[in-house]
Amino acid sequence: MSDTPSQSPDQRYTTAEIVSPLLERRDPSAPERLATSVQHRFEEMRRNFAIRRGNQPTVLSFTGYGTTSWIRVLSRVVMAPDEAFENGRRLAKVVEDGVRGWRNFVSPPVPYAEVEVHVGEQTFTVRADRGGVVDARVEVAMEPGWQTIQLAAADGEVSTSDIFIVRDDVTTGLVSDIDDTVVVTALPRPLLAAWNSFVLDEHARTPTPGMAVLLHRVLESSPRSPVIYLSTGAWNVAQTLSRFLSRNLYPFGPLLLTAWGPTEDRWFRSGMEHKVTQLERLAQDFPHMKWLLVGDDGQHDPEIYADFARRHPDKVRAIVIRQLTPSEALLAGGRASDTRDTTPGVPWCYGPDGAALAGQLEELGLVDPETASETPLTWPRGGKGDTSEGSVHAEQARG
Incomplete structure (x- = not known):
């Protein structure tokens, strides 16, 4: 990720300035309700705090599925310390593997993040929703059975995602x-x-x-x-x-x-x-x-x-x-x-x-x-x- 411009302590950070390669400006004509407005501003505050702590965009990879002609890619993009995750998964240490559930809600999501999907020699770009969740269908040919793809956001670490490809004759x-x-x-x-x-x-x-x-x-x-x-x-x-x-x-x-x-x-x-x-x-x-x-x-x-x-x-x-x-x-x-x-x-x-x-x-x-x-x-x-x-x-x- 690019270096952050120096700012005075009382100057407010904005997510668009710091993670601009990842973000898409919201449509100003889109309806905004009280609930989503409150959530948006709260998440923006959490992201700004995470940026000041040096956190970077991390793709949490989830298992997907597909057929021999397309795959459904599932993941989530959050701001997290480099040492918190490896290969898109929380490190499986004894202490961290037994964490209380609230830790799952600590890492702030990155809305509208662009994620690169690497399937063999091919690369596709998909976009997360406002909650940082990627749920995208990619048209690509793959062999039946369990396959592996790579996901990456901006300069973040590459994550591996498992994809189950269903045979055409399975009913x-x-x-x-x-x-x-x-x-x-x-x-x-x-x-x-x-x-x-x-x-x-x-x-x-x-x-x-x-x-x-x-x-x-x-x-x-x-x-x-x-x-x-x-x-x-x-x-x-x-x-x-x-x-x-x-x-x-x-x-x-x-x-x-x-x-x-x-x-x-x-x-x-x-x-x-x-x-x-x-x-x-x-x-x-x-x-x-x-x-x-x-x-x-x-x-x-x-x-x-x-x-x-x-x-x-x-x-x-x-x-x-x-x-x-x-x-x-x-x-x-x-x-x-x-x-x-x-x-x-x-x-x-x-x-x-x-x-x-x-x-x-x-x-x-x-x-x-x-x-x-x-x-x-x-x-x-x-x-x-x-x-x-x-x-x-x-x-x-x-x-």
């Missing part, structure tokens, strides 16, 4: 919710959501019994199928969730999270709208795919999945709902209404854990009762000199 995919489906969070209750997001040590999160085994058994019956984790959580906690999924041996796959903060017309983003939008995009991205939709009955998953199945009955193989325990349902504010009768021709599975759900999927012929779970392919954890089991298996998956 089954798996979409799984996270909160109360693969991890017990009781997220809908505001105070508990704040506790889980900002306070709780990530090692203290509790995996849902049997769900990792269930997802692996589905993949054993449908090899080369994509696994997509769809959650209302913020992109700020993407790497925390990745480490949780790795430690608990969940299948390797992209996360589809949401941006943190208000929109132009509301103070808080709609989690339901996010899930509906992402499911519709998956239906468009993979027009020949039939999805196994996995969720729980403590939020709106049954309603969202049933609505998707009514609109796209030919794109749903089955809906799998994990039933919360009475105490979990109480914390979640109750159970979702039963919508099983509203989707003729689409099978449903209801059960309290992965084992019960696996038995029902066996009856539907979606899980082979004769298959035994092999060594799973988990999430790479990143970090210097990392030889963790997840990273080794991820490398084996590329072969």
Whole structure:
């Protein structure tokens, strides 16, 4: 990054002056609401403070997906110290790997940052949104399986991103919710959501019994199928969730999270709208795919999945709902209404854990009762000199 002009202590720094190669001026004709205006000025203050501390733009790489003709690139650009991240991932030291959740919200985002995407010998330029999140489709040919691309912002360090390229003949995919489906969070209750997001040590999160085994058994019956984790959580906690999924041996796959903060017309983003939008995009991205939709009955998953199945009955193989325990349902504010009768021709599975759900999927012929779970392919954890089991298996998956 270019040197910062000298300024007197009382002179205000502006982000446009210091990181101008990254920023695009906002459209002055765009509507500005109180919520977004407050957030914009707060984030600008945080960026200015980060610049004075010598922080630089850093691309946090997330796992993407695509086909043999295009890829979906997912990442986030933030201001951070050089030593805080390596290869776009927080250094996997013992202390830093067990950080409290609030640290995920410390690094200020860089709005409208330009990010270079390097795919082999080709280079593409994409742009982040106002929250620093990159969600871009790049038209490029790639071989099926796990592939690697590089991402870079301005003079920042190059980050590596894993991309799962789906074979053209694959017709089954798996979409799984996270909160109360693969991890017990009781997220809908505001105070508990704040506790889980900002306070709780990530090692203290509790995996849902049997769900990792269930997802692996589905993949054993449908090899080369994509696994997509769809959650209302913020992109700020993407790497925390990745480490949780790795430690608990969940299948390797992209996360589809949401941006943190208000929109132009509301103070808080709609989690339901996010899930509906992402499911519709998956239906468009993979027009020949039939999805196994996995969720729980403590939020709106049954309603969202049933609505998707009514609109796209030919794109749903089955809906799998994990039933919360009475105490979990109480914390979640109750159970979702039963919508099983509203989707003729689409099978449903209801059960309290992965084992019960696996038995029902066996009856539907979606899980082979004769298959035994092999060594799973988990999430790479990143970090210097990392030889963790997840990273080794991820490398084996590329072969």
